[in-house]
Amino acid sequence: MRVLLVEDDALLGDGVRAGLKQAGFAVDWTQDGQAAKLALETEEYAVIVLDLGLPKLNGTELLKWLRGRESKTPVLILTARDTVADRIAGLNAGADDYLIKPFDLDELIARLHALMRRSVGQVTLTLRHGDIELTPSTHQVRKNGQSVDLSAREFSLLHELLLHIGRVQSREQLEQHLYGWGEEVESNSVEVHVHHLRKKLGTTLIRTLRGVGYVIDKED
Amino acid sequence: MNSLRLRLILLLSIGLGIAWLVAAWFSHAESRQEIDRLFDAQLAQSAQVLLATTRHELRERLEHGDDEVPASHEYEQKLVFQIWDKSDLLMRSASAPAIAMASKKAGYSEAIVNKQPCRVLTRWDTHHEFMIQIAEPLAGRESLARHITLKILLPTFIALPVLALLIWFGVGAGLQPLKRLKQEVKQRTANRLEPLAMTGVPEEVAPLAQALNDLFVRLQQAFEGERRFTADAAHELRTPLAALKIQAQVALRSTDQTERQLALENVLRGVDRATRLVAQLLTLARVDPETAAMDYKPVELRSLAASVMADIEPLAHAKQIEMTLEDCSLSKVLGDDAQLGLLLRNLLDNAIRYTPAGGKVSVSVQNTNGISLEVRDTGPGITETEREQVQQRFYRITGSGEEGSGLGLSIVRRIAELHGAKLTLSDNDRGRGLLASVIWPAK
Numbered sequence: 001m002r003v004l005l006v007e008d009d010a011l012l013g014d015g016v017r018a019g020l021k022q023a024g025f026a027v028d029w030t031q032d033g034q035a036a037k038l039a040l041e042t043e044e045y046a047v048i049v050l051d052l053g054l055p056k057l058n059g060t061e062l063l064k065w066l067r068g069r070e071s072k073t074p075v076l077i078l079t080a081r082d083t084v085a086d087r088i089a090g091l092n093a094g095a096d097d098y099l100i101k102p103f104d105l106d107e108l109i110a111r112l113h114a115l116m117r118r119s120v121g122q123v124t125l126t127l128r129h130g131d132i133e134l135t136p137s138t139h140q141v142r143k144n145g146q147s148v149d150l151s152a153r154e155f156s157l158l159h160e161l162l163l164h165i166g167r168v169q170s171r172e173q174l175e176q177h178l179y180g181w182g183e184e185v186e187s188n189s190v191e192v193h194v195h196h197l198r199k200k201l202g203t204t205l206i207r208t209l210r211g212v213g214y215v216i217d218k219e220d
Numbered sequence: 221m222n223s224l225r226l227r228l229i230l231l232l233s234i235g236l237g238i239a240w241l242v243a244a245w246f247s248h249a250e251s252r253q254e255i256d257r258l259f260d261a262q263l264a265q266s267a268q269v270l271l272a273t274t275r276h277e278l279r280e281r282l283e284h285g286d287d288e289v290p291a292s293h294e295y296e297q298k299l300v301f302q303i304w305d306k307s308d309l310l311m312r313s314a315s316a317p318a319i320a321m322a323s324k325k326a327g328y329s330e331a332i333v334n335k336q337p338c339r340v341l342t343r344w345d346t347h348h349e350f351m352i353q354i355a356e357p358l359a360g361r362e363s364l365a366r367h368i369t370l371k372i373l374l375p376t377f378i379a380l381p382v383l384a385l386l387i388w389f390g391v392g393a394g395l396q397p398l399k400r401l402k403q404e405v406k407q408r409t410a411n412r413l414e415p416l417a418m419t420g421v422p423e424e425v426a427p428l429a430q431a432l433n434d435l436f437v438r439l440q441q442a443f444e445g446e447r448r449f450t451a452d453a454a455h456e457l458r459t460p461l462a463a464l465k466i467q468a469q470v471a472l473r474s475t476d477q478t479e480r481q482l483a484l485e486n487v488l489r490g491v492d493r494a495t496r497l498v499a500q501l502l503t504l505a506r507v508d509p510e511t512a513a514m515d516y517k518p519v520e521l522r523s524l525a526a527s528v529m530a531d532i533e534p535l536a537h538a539k540q541i542e543m544t545l546e547d548c549s550l551s552k553v554l555g556d557d558a559q560l561g562l563l564l565r566n567l568l569d570n571a572i573r574y575t576p577a578g579g580k581v582s583v584s585v586q587n588t589n590g591i592s593l594e595v596r597d598t599g600p601g602i603t604e605t606e607r608e609q610v611q612q613r614f615y616r617i618t619g620s621g622e623e624g625s626g627l628g629l630s631i632v633r634r635i636a637e638l639h640g641a642k643l644t645l646s647d648n649d650r651g652r653g654l655l656a657s658v659i660w661p662a663k
Contacts, residue, residue, distance in 0.1 A: 009459050011490050015466030018483060022473060078462075080455035102462035105469040 001116065001136075001156055002044070002177045005029045006036040006059065007051040007078065012101075016049065017180075019105040024139060024152040024159075025112070027180040033057025040066060040073075044176065047112050047119070048075045052090060060093045067094035074115035078103070113137045120163055127162040129216060132201060134162055141201075148200050153178055157193045161206060161216045170213040190214075224398075228391045233384055240380065244373050252365040259339070259361055260328060267343045267354045270301060278303065278310050278350060300333060301354040310350070321353045330358070397422050401429060413440045449613070453501050456614050456626070460494040500627040504613075507559060507634050516554040516639075521585045521593055524557060528564045529583060532572070539577050543568075546584035551591045553660050555639045563635040564593065566628045567656050571597035575653070590662035598653040607645045632658070 003025045007013035010031070017027045028043065030036045034056040040048075048066075052059035063075060074096040079086060082100045090098050096118075097111050113136045117125070127134040133142040136159060141148045150158065160177045161169060171190050178193075179185050186192070194206055194214060207215050282305070302321060303311040309318065315334065322329045322340040331340050338355040345351075397420070404416050415433040418426065464487055471483035525545055536543040553560075564583070571581045579598040586592045602610055609615045611633045614626035629643070636643045641660045648655045 009463060011486055011493065012459055012463035012466060014486060015463055015470055015483070018470045018474075018479065019466055022470065080458040080462075101458040102465045105466050 001046045001159060002026045002028065002180070003112065004036065004039055004043070004045045004048045006031075006033065006048065006054060006062070008032060008054050009051070016105075016108070020049075020109065020112075021180070022152070023109045024156045025180075026156065026176075026178050026183070029180070031055075033059065033062045036062055037065065040071070044173075045073050046116050046177070048073055049078060049108070049112070050075055050095070051078045053080065060089065063090075063093040063095060072119065074119045076108075076111055076115060110137050116163075122163070127159070129162055129165065129205075130219060132162075132205065134159060143201055150197070150200065151193075153189075154193050154196055154200075157190070158197055158201075161214060165216050166218040168209055168213045168215040174214065224395060225388065225391045229384060229387055232387050233380070236380060236383060240373065240376060243376075244369055247372050248365055248369040251368040252361065255361050255365050255368075259356065260341070263328075263339065263341045263354055263356055264343070266299060267301075267341050267352045270299070270303070270354065271343070271345050271350060271352050274303060274311060275345065275350065278305075281310070299354060300338070300356070301352060304351045304353070305349065306351075316355070321355050324351060331355070333357075397425055401425060405432060408436065410439075410443060413437075413443070452614055456497060457494065460490055460497060464490040464494070497627070500631065503562065504627055504631050504634065507562075507631065507638065516556055518552040519555045519557045519560055521551045521553060521560075521591070522548055524560055525564060525583045525585065525593070528561050528568065532565060532568050535569070536572050536581065539572060539575075541572055541575055541577070542580045543572075544580070544582045546582055548585040549587050551585050551587040553591055553639065553641075559635045560639065563632050563658065564595070566632045567595045567658075570628050571595050571599065571654070571656070575599035579653075590660055592657045592659040594655060594657045596648050596650060596653060596655050598648070598651070601647060601652070601654045602645055610645070611643065632656075 001024065003020055005013060005016055005020070005027050007016060007029065008031045013029050013031065017029045020027045028039055028045075030039055033054040036050075036054075037057060039045075050059045050063065054062070057065075059077060063077075066073070066075070075094065077090045077095045077098045078101060079090060079098060080101045087098055096115055099108060099111065116136070125135060125137060127136070131144045133145075134140070134155075139155060141150050141155065141158065156178050157174060160174060174190050175185050178190070194208070197206060205216060207217060209215065299313055300316045300321075301313050302309055302316050304320070304324070309320075312318065317333065321333050321338070322331045322342055324342060326342050326344055329340050329342070331338060333340065333355045337358045339358055339361075340353055340355045342351065342353050401416065401421070408414075413436045415436055416429050418429060418433075421429050467483045467486040467490060471480050471487065474480040474483060522545070529543060529545055533543065568581065568583070575581060575597045576599065581595065581597045584594045584596075586594065606615075611629045613630045633643045636658050639660070641658050644657050644659060646655050646657070647653075
């Protein structure tokens, strides 16, 4: 779950990045609209957290530009302006949700999960596949009703594969979802995480297509 | 005397009174002249008649050698006259004196007869035989002239108070538009400052209404600025608060010791930043023109710079920045030393904040063609496009890695403006960095 965080305030941006990382997101953080635009042109994001008051290119303009390219990536805006008019302007510019500063980290995470669920057309809170259950909002995975302990990266990898059941995800795609900028991607890291997942959840869950990627097959 | 109405009445009454007096004087002079002509003519006629009627009697008397001068005559009640021959008084009315009333030259003259100012006509008969002097008291003429004048002007005199009353009401009615204006202005409040309607405002009052409207616009702008500032300030506080909350939450849920430590340190940084923002907001509020002391005193800039630099030295030292005060002449400006100190402190604070460790910050005071206080640093400078923006409230340059309040240069600019000086930012003329100058133009 790769998130683009666009926030010019260093302390707030740093906090949100750390908080989202704790919750298993891969976070790319840019501090101005222009850099965000560049990132959006080159990378694929599951969700965008956007501050409206940005230097160089403000949030509303960025949003309009994004919607102009018919991107469907859900956007949550962070704003210090709380009048109804401000909120309406943000939503009209193409935002899917908003939070008014100061906000709660848990609420931000919950709303991001909700946005991502909606964007892939998933209605239920929990992803199920056979005896595996994954609940993004609580960061929990169960097998046969028993809670399974997963690391943040393992959780994200499983989440990503469950969101695209039946579709092969390349190693690069998965790496992108797992790691933000500046985070060192260990070689074979995806293989290592898949290996751990198989150990914890069963060897048949994730199928490897050598040289292509990984997939969780549809249930018969 | 602050009533417009009373003032108008007084002025108009005095004016009318003077006009009335002038009119009175003119009509009196006119009637007097007319009366003089009439009475003189009458005097001449009387003299003629007297001479004609007495000539025979006089001649007889001369021929009979009768030298007794009859002291009475049938005209005595009305006329004062004497009849003379070349040397002697031949006849006089009872009221006439025994000596000549005027010179023997023919014509009109004025003389005192019987202790009364009189008009005297001297006339000789056609044979230059007898001379008659006939006198008539001037008092009669004067009283008649006065009488006529009074008769003419009395109605207007009576009309004066009536006129005053009419003026009173007229002025009241004339001032009605002012009253309406007063009502309109009375309805204006801090929240309701729309312009006064200019329709139906008389042209004498229009400048006042226009000036009021201009004032309303300025007031509205001031109030608007105030409101915007409060809103901006509140919003500006929200971001540091959000950062505090998030960092605290990150610290709470972190299982990693270093990560928690980092987040907690960030919480402290956030508190420091919010504190600084609040302090700067208060400073900006205090240098508002309303609260600025208007009793400025001469402030010597070089010694001011020296004392501010001494205060701020630890900050520079901690960053190993070399701070110098250049040799400069004494330059005095009128101002508030505390505020000017704050101005320089903010400039130096910025310079130290944005100059990398080991850099240089220098202060100089120039006194050629106006006075300028200059702060040079060896930091990254400010791009031309951002030079105006950084002077706006809450504008921060991104990517500087510094947590400014976004108010420092607003404070500098505000204080400079209050002191009649101007803040300009330019490239450091001695190489890399920024030159911030506060310039007092030459008078």
